[in-house]
Amino acid sequence: MSNAIEAKGKSIVCFEIVVHKDDMKKIEKETVRFAKNTKIFNTRPVIIKPDSGAENLVPIVTENLKKFGFHLIGCQIKQQHSESVSKTEKREITAVHKTIRSGQSYEIDGDMVLFGNLNSGAEIKATGNIVILGSNSGIVHAGADGDESAVIFSMKLLSPQIRIADKVARAPRENRVETEPEIAFLSSSTIIVQSYNDWLIRNEKLNLGI
Amino acid sequence: MGKIYTITSGKGGVGKSTTTANLALGMAIAGxxxxxxxxxxxxxxxxMILGLENRIVYNIIDLLEGRAKLNSALIRDKRGDNLKLLAASQTNSKEDLSKEKFLDLLNLLKEQFDFVFIDSPAGIETGFSNAFAGAEGVIIVATPEISSIRDADRVVGILEANGKHNISLIVNRIKPEMVKKGEMMSQDDILQILAIDLLGIVPDDPKMIEYTNKGEPAVLDKISVTANAYINITRRLMGEDVPQLELKPKSFLRKLFERL
Incomplete structure (x- = not known):
């Protein structure tokens, strides 16, 4: 029996518009000229790729292209690795090698890595990220000073409640059976818990601007 | 020199006193x-569990406050000479016990006996900290319920913070049928959470109520699995290497047999 629907791979032609560092007036003028000249191609998808330092010019280009009906599907921005590395190096990481038991609590300035289990009734509060390389049945609070970019990683997430910045999420009522590593993060003021693998894939895509 | 063990749990009603009675009597039977x-x-x-209620004249508070001599406060077991009971006072409160005097008493008892078992009160207050202060080993009793496990975990944390590292676990009231169906935590699940040594497992036994009411601990009913479980634990405390009991769900025939 043949399928009613089939998926076939197909490569599509798209424009990659490279934006060089220049003054705004010139960029606007050239964008309009380009859009007019290639108007017959405006059904084609467009990806904008600014040079480093030209990121602030992207809105002018996109605005003008949209006026002529171009389909923008993304913007590819180069990662500035050197800068981001120096930022992370400044943070303090506290590593704890033990089982944190019921009634024990940790308050940490910076990131925390726990090589062990966080048992039911135990608490961790950190101003940065929390990584638990064991099962997590306690209460964890990442970004306790209000850092909304903080994440919570657990090898086995069984917590009744997790907190990021000033947001609280309760565990679903049914007993969890999943054992895959999971990560919790804030996305538009909601705590999202996702399989770590899915999260990695999602982040890769974001980095590539897809 | 004898060894001092404290039996504790955090949560109440998990079988601390029953365990103490059975371990103490099991040791006495072993000589x-x-x-x-x-x-x-x-x-x-x-x-009451040991069936010695009617023999109490003096209790531990009387002894520590000098109203009684050691020999008259130690109650002789009705089944033999090896076991002695030092009863609690019913009319005092936990705060009436002087920790220093109690530790002195333990040092004295250590010279006269092979084993001292201290039945700790539930909770994590003064009574509990007095109970473990002089102990060389602490035995935690836990049942396979999350509340009991969490309290046991709390107790282990407090003990470790107080420098007690010889901590072992007795998992009480295991129901093999329920464990097999996945409705009850197994001893492995519990050990994974608590991360301490397993001293033994004791199956759930409906006859336990009868033993307690009669004042005849389970170890005396030598053919029962429960008695075996306690005897194994006493042997391990004496330094023997005894394999853990393998509890299997009761077969239909066995259940029928027990009813007849």
């Missing part, structure tokens, strides 16, 4: 000189 101390002052019941 060791044992003293069992009920430290649950104000709520004594180790005497």
């Amino acid at each position: 060791k000189k044992v003293v069992a101390i009920d430290l649950d002052i104000g709520l004594r019941n180790l005497d």
